[in-house]
Amino acid sequence: MADFLKKKYNIIDNIYTFEIKDSSTKKVTEFYKFSPFPNYKETDNKSTILDKGNKNLLAAQFKKFVGYKKNVLEVGCGTGQLSIFFSIGTNNNIIALDPTIQSLKLAEKFTSKYDLKNLKFINADIFDDVLQKDYFDFVWCNGVLHHTKNPYAAFEILIKSLKKNGYVLIGLYNKIGRLRTIVRKYLYKIFGEKFLIKVDPTLRNLKLDKEEQKAWIRDQYIHPIESLHTLDEVMRWFKKNNIEFVSSIPSSDYDYDYEDIFSPKSPGTFFSRMLNQFIMIFNSLGSDGGLFVVVGKKK
Numbered sequence: 001m002a003d004f005l006k007k008k009y010n011i012i013d014n015i016y017t018f019e020i021k022d023s024s025t026k027k028v029t030e031f032y033k034f035s036p037f038p039n040y041k042e043t044d045n046k047s048t049i050l051d052k053g054n055k056n057l058l059a060a061q062f063k064k065f066v067g068y069k070k071n072v073l074e075v076g077c078g079t080g081q082l083s084i085f086f087s088i089g090t091n092n093n094i095i096a097l098d099p100t101i102q103s104l105k106l107a108e109k110f111t112s113k114y115d116l117k118n119l120k121f122i123n124a125d126i127f128d129d130v131l132q133k134d135y136f137d138f139v140w141c142n143g144v145l146h147h148t149k150n151p152y153a154a155f156e157i158l159i160k161s162l163k164k165n166g167y168v169l170i171g172l173y174n175k176i177g178r179l180r181t182i183v184r185k186y187l188y189k190i191f192g193e194k195f196l197i198k199v200d201p202t203l204r205n206l207k208l209d210k211e212e213q214k215a216w217i218r219d220q221y222i223h224p225i226e227s228l229h230t231l232d233e234v235m236r237w238f239k240k241n242n243i244e245f246v247s248s249i250p251s252s253d254y255d256y257d258y259e260d261i262f263s264p265k266s267p268g269t270f271f272s273r274m275l276n277q278f279i280m281i282f283n284s285l286g287s288d289g290g291l292f293v294v295v296g297k298k299k
């Protein structure tokens with residue numbers, strides 16, 4: 001029995017496998033099956049993944065802060081690029097879970113090709129509660145819970161696997177900060193894809209190839225399950241589950257230094273939190289889909 005799992009599994013093609021039964025999760029896996037997210041480029045290799053990760057402010061900080069010899073979980077890893085980044089050059093034990101087998105197969109192919117031994121994949125639905133309790137030192141779950149039928153219930157389950165004093169990072173679509181994407185979503189229905197390519201900054205700015213454009217459009221504009229959340233809501237989730245607030249992006253207060261997301265920041269006031277979520281509409285957080293991130297520590 002793998003010590004990070006508490007339920008019986010099968011190992012198929014090097015992936016710890018559980019049957020996906022829930023109809024909403026199946027709907028989501030059907031969706032990602034056609035365009036696994038994030039996708040790989042033909043030219044991707046260990047050094048391009050390292051380079052991408054190092055350029056990502058959050059991921060690079062996370063990897064540095066985690067250090068060595070830790071148990072790290074990524075929930076909703078998709079094609080596993082981030083977990084691969086976390087695993088390269090460390091002796092951490094990285095476990096990445098996702099219900100979409102097509103995405104995990106790409107992840108596994110890459111991992112086997114580059115012989116990354118400290119990374120394991122689980123094909124499961126978070127709601128099936130397969131992870132060992134109090135096992136992980138770090139849990140990363142970015143861009144996932146808002147694509148589930150009940151984000152809070154999913155959070156409650158994943159947080160059980162976090163050890164005392166362990167850290168969690170949650171990224172969700174913001175109810176206020178995603179406004180620009182919501183507007184574009186309606187306009188896309190009327191004017192179609194060509195219009196979207198002109199008005200979506202991600203599609204416009206990055207030199208995405210056709211496959212990446214397709215994956216982004218599907219993920220942002222035609223997803224079958226999507227919900228919106230706020231800083232205050234996640235703070236309530238934390239409180240109910242004995243998680244201490246550490247920091248957030250956007251800031252919950254008026255400290256806009258995001259260089260050290262693991263050092264405790266003031267939770268601010270209802271007004272400062274609302275203001276910063278409103279400002280998201282006009283900055284890069286809002287133009288990139290309105291994702292906000294909250295970091296917490298288990299007491």
Ligand SMILES: C[S@@+](CC[C@H](N)C(=O)[O-])C[C@H]1O[C@@H](n2cnc3c(N)ncnc32)[C@H](O)[C@@H]1O
Nearest residue numbers: 025028038076077078099100125126142143144
């Ligand atoms: C937008 S992708 C994000 C992938 C990756 N976290 C990233 O940031 O690039 C959402 C991922 O959540 C996964 N997901 C959806 N429902 C899930 C569930 N019930 N349990 C675990 N993961 C789920 C999907 O399969 C998909 O890979």
